[in-house]
Amino acid sequence: xxxxxxxxxxxxxxxxxxxxxxxxxxxxxxxxxxxxxxxxxxxxxxxxxxxxxxxxxxxxxxxxxxxxxxxxxxxxxxxxxxxxxxxxxxxxxxxxxxxxxxxxxxxxxxxxxxxxxxxxxxxxxxxxxxxxxxxxxxxxx
Amino acid sequence: xxxxxxxxxxxxxxxxxxxxxxxxxxxxxxxxxxxxxxxxxxxxxxxxxxxxxxxxxxxxxxxxxxxxxxxxxxxxxxxxxxxxxxxxxxxxxxxxxxxxxxxxxxxxxxxxxxxxxxxxxxxxxxxxxxxxxxxxxxxxx
DNA sequence: ATTGCAAGTGCAATGCATTCGCATTTATAA
DNA sequence: TTATAAATGCGAATGCATTGCACTTGCAAT
Numbered sequence: 001x002x003x004x005x006x007x008x009x010x011x012x013x014x015x016x017x018x019x020x021x022x023x024x025x026x027x028x029x030x031x032x033x034x035x036x037x038x039x040x041x042x043x044x045x046x047x048x049x050x051x052x053x054x055x056x057x058x059x060x061x062x063x064x065x066x067x068x069x070x071x072x073x074x075x076x077x078x079x080x081x082x083x084x085x086x087x088x089x090x091x092x093x094x095x096x097x098x099x100x101x102x103x104x105x106x107x108x109x110x111x112x113x114x115x116x117x118x119x120x121x122x123x124x125x126x127x128x129x130x131x132x133x134x135x136x137x138x139x140x141x
Numbered sequence: 142x143x144x145x146x147x148x149x150x151x152x153x154x155x156x157x158x159x160x161x162x163x164x165x166x167x168x169x170x171x172x173x174x175x176x177x178x179x180x181x182x183x184x185x186x187x188x189x190x191x192x193x194x195x196x197x198x199x200x201x202x203x204x205x206x207x208x209x210x211x212x213x214x215x216x217x218x219x220x221x222x223x224x225x226x227x228x229x230x231x232x233x234x235x236x237x238x239x240x241x242x243x244x245x246x247x248x249x250x251x252x253x254x255x256x257x258x259x260x261x262x263x264x265x266x267x268x269x270x271x272x273x274x275x276x277x278x279x280x281x282x
Numbered sequence: 283a284t285t286g287c288a289a290g291t292g293c294a295a296t297g298c299a300t301t302c303g304c305a306t307t308t309a310t311a312a
Numbered sequence: 313t314t315a316t317a318a319a320t321g322c323g324a325a326t327g328c329a330t331t332g333c334a335c336t337t338g339c340a341a342t
Contacts, residue, residue: 018318019308019310021308039299040299055320056300057300057320057322058319062319065319076217076219076221080298095263108255114249114251115252115272115274118252119236122247124236124238124276125278129274130273131272133265133267134269135266135268136266137266138265159289160337160338162338163337165290181328196291198292198293198294198330199291201328201329202291202330206290222327223328284341285341285342286339286341287337287338289339291334291335292333292336295330295332297331298327298329299327299328300327301324302323306319307321308316308318308319309319310315310316312313
């Protein structure tokens with residue numbers, strides 16, 4: 001499971017007034033079981049493996065609805081596709097391994113603090129932010 | 142001019158073996174005179190004001206060629222469109238004012254250093270990175 | 283100055299991810 | 313059980329960006 005969360009995505013959807021249909025149940029299960037940052041096509045592939053016949057437009061619409069409710073997070077890395085992950089308890093940023101495409105999460109309180117400080121210095125308050133480090137494995141490490 | 146640079150974009154193009162056509166000259170002038178982060182449509186609009194009849198596909202192709210040569214930088218903020226700026230001497234990051242859409246550049250050596258340090262800790266080396274702070278003006282400041 | 287040709291351009295067509303219109307089905311509250 | 317708003321399937325439409333092809337042009341070699 002992606003993150004140890006008290007409440008399942010399904011329950012959280014119910015509490016947000018979303019209907020739990022057969023397909024939605026499967027989509028939510030797939031999301032809950034995803035540790036990575038799949039795009040819609042990949043999600044559709046995983047859903048179809050469990051329950052064939054779900055239209056990809058349904059996956060798109062469901063992702064939009066969930067993101068609207070803040071139940072999932074939407075990312076767009078350099079390949080331009082929209083990718084999703086269940087909303088994390090705590091904000092984190094991402095490494096993207098440019099050689100493998102793999103996405104790794106990390107968190108740095110120092111960086112978070114520095115961002116706040118810089119924004120304040122400019123007279124801004126941060127609404128959200130995005131930090132992506134495109135990296136490769138260091139040789140000999 | 143966007144950044145005080147010794148050499149004009151036109152000269153840099155010549156040195157990279159790119160032909161300076163009539164349209165390209167105009168496109169490069171527009172780029173050089175841009176202080177913001179225009180997308181292709183906006184660039185096309187500015188170019189057309191000087192020299193009508195330049196096809197937007199030409200702007201797209203020119204941007205790709207320039208980016209290939211590292212003469213301009215390509216960005217993609219949350220609206221998903223590709224935006225461009227003349228390649229800066231020194232790397233910087235961006236505030237995006239969510240209320241106005243305005244893009245403001247900033248630079249922080251501390252953040253740059255922290256990123257390196259974190260990447261190293263994970264066994265990575267940074268190829269490139271992207272830090273975008275979506276902000277709004279603070280009230281009463 | 284002339285010429286040859288690779289590079290650049292216009293235009294329309296195409297690609298690709300995502301959204302939408304509309305008819306049909308379904309979850310849920312009454 | 314029923315009413316109805318929400319969800320779905322399907323194909324068409326959208327938006328941004330790229331490409332194929334015929335035509336033009338910059339520029340290096342003559």
